[in-house]
Amino acid sequence: MSSSTPWTVDHIGIAVPDIDAAIALYASTAGTAVTLREKLVDRGVELAFLNTGGTKLELLMPLKDDSAIARFLAKRGPGLHHVCYKVDDIRAEMARLERLGAKLIDTTPRPGASGTLIAFLEPSSFSGVLTELCEYTDS
Numbered sequence: 001m002s003s004s005t006p007w008t009v010d011h012i013g014i015a016v017p018d019i020d021a022a023i024a025l026y027a028s029t030a031g032t033a034v035t036l037r038e039k040l041v042d043r044g045v046e047l048a049f050l051n052t053g054g055t056k057l058e059l060l061m062p063l064k065d066d067s068a069i070a071r072f073l074a075k076r077g078p079g080l081h082h083v084c085y086k087v088d089d090i091r092a093e094m095a096r097l098e099r100l101g102a103k104l105i106d107t108t109p110r111p112g113a114s115g116t117l118i119a120f121l122e123p124s125s126f127s128g129v130l131t132e133l134c135e136y137t138d139s
């Protein structure tokens, strides 16, 4: 029971303590530019999406000490936080993954950046990597 089409890597999430420094680093090294920057105050995180020639990068910086990103940084330091795959039908994929026994963090999709629906999946179900699914709903 496989997915009909392979998932496409949409972006790679990187946890950083200083988003301005990381934006400047990737601009000078990888030649990226910010395409979207957003503070999600309720989730305690500031995001910046960077355009590479292909898969996007998402920088994530904590806005408060009790946020999930702050706990991640305190425990593991800066680095790879999650991989996000773009899917055509997020609800169908989540149902299929549940049937396969994968553990879902979000049991229903929620709004993400740029008119997406997103859901996170447990790292233990994906080779130790926190995994995000996204569906673009307005294109």
Ligand code: CO
Residues within 6 Å of the ligand: 011, 013, 058, 082, 084, 132
């Ligand atoms: Co993401």
